[in-house]
Amino acid sequence: MSREAQLFEQLHFQENGTDYLKLCLDVTVYWVGSVFDQVEGVLDFYGQSMEFLRDHIRFYVTETMGDAEPVRDDTAELLPFWLRTRHRREIYILRLESAANPHASSDRSFEFRALEFQSPPRGALRLVLPPDLISESVSPLVELARKLVRKLSFSSGHGGYAINWNKLGLLRTEARSKIPFVAGRFPGIDLGDASAALYAIPNGIKRVNWLTLLNPEYCDRLGGIDVLRTALGDGIRVYSMENGALIQAGPRPLLGDTNRQEALPHYHRVGRVLSPLRSPSHPAFIREGRVPSDDLTEQWLAWFDR
Numbered sequence: 001m002s003r004e005a006q007l008f009e010q011l012h013f014q015e016n017g018t019d020y021l022k023l024c025l026d027v028t029v030y031w032v033g034s035v036f037d038q039v040e041g042v043l044d045f046y047g048q049s050m051e052f053l054r055d056h057i058r059f060y061v062t063e064t065m066g067d068a069e070p071v072r073d074d075t076a077e078l079l080p081f082w083l084r085t086r087h088r089r090e091i092y093i094l095r096l097e098s099a100a101n102p103h104a105s106s107d108r109s110f111e112f113r114a115l116e117f118q119s120p121p122r123g124a125l126r127l128v129l130p131p132d133l134i135s136e137s138v139s140p141l142v143e144l145a146r147k148l149v150r151k152l153s154f155s156s157g158h159g160g161y162a163i164n165w166n167k168l169g170l171l172r173t174e175a176r177s178k179i180p181f182v183a184g185r186f187p188g189i190d191l192g193d194a195s196a197a198l199y200a201i202p203n204g205i206k207r208v209n210w211l212t213l214l215n216p217e218y219c220d221r222l223g224g225i226d227v228l229r230t231a232l233g234d235g236i237r238v239y240s241m242e243n244g245a246l247i248q249a250g251p252r253p254l255l256g257d258t259n260r261q262e263a264l265p266h267y268h269r270v271g272r273v274l275s276p277l278r279s280p281s282h283p284a285f286i287r288e289g290r291v292p293s294d295d296l297t298e299q300w301l302a303w304f305d306r
Helices: 003-010 039-053 075-084 139-148 172-185 216-221 225-232 265-277 294-301
Strands: 012-015 018-032 059-062 091-097 109-115 122-129 156-164 211-214 236-241 244-249
Touching: 003 012, 012 172, 018 139, 018 172, 039 075, 039 109, 039 122, 039 139, 059 075, 075 091, 122 139, 139 156, 139 211, 139 236, 139 244, 172 294, 211 216, 211 265, 216 244, 216 265, 225 236, 225 244, 225 265, 236 265, 244 265
Parallel strands: none
Antiparallel strands: 012 018, 018 122, 018 156, 059 091, 091 109, 109 122, 156 211, 211 244, 236 244
């Protein structure tokens, strides 16, 4: 077994046969403003996501549900119905999960959140896929990230290695207890928590990852795409898009195992250049014991600033 495969095994947490925290790949994107100004882009992201998920989804969750429930014949139509009806709500949440049971974590999932009651409104979309998507080439993930956001007026986003966990599952406490371990040992892994990040997004980006999405305003704040390319230097690709830019930090995503002193120089270079854009208002979500820690959270968020 390769060293990478061994690490993947360490990042697969189970109890009594139930996966409660899993390593995955993800693409997460955020916007600021009403979701009803983003309908075409949201449904395009959703439609592309369902091409990967349709045959795998077993459970779903909305903002009105306390637990995940088995998918119904009409579950896939919920999101299009919500965005096309005249009746509007203050909060929208839809999670689609491929897990073996309603309390487990998935390596294929979709998440949609829109907070219309906030000032300003804001929202997020997340697609989670298994790590073997890039076992032969990273191109599928790069191209997917670009296509997923092609019709969105996004604010920012990120993609690469991440963890996925079930925030409503019976083993959610066990999952939260492992997050500080993942945060401290594997800085190349995003700690997927869109519910926390959405509080910060109107004031800046969450954090860089292997892939980082920036809207045109953020690019301009850094001097424009050409200046950004020059500042980032060799080994880092900047893809120009009509609605912003996608930055790729090195040839492939890395875990950054600190026990093995696995350096992430490309991530750090992107982090330093983009540090003026990082939001100062992200709430604490990494716990020290049972209490969310401002220090641990800020340490992780700022990891690549230096």
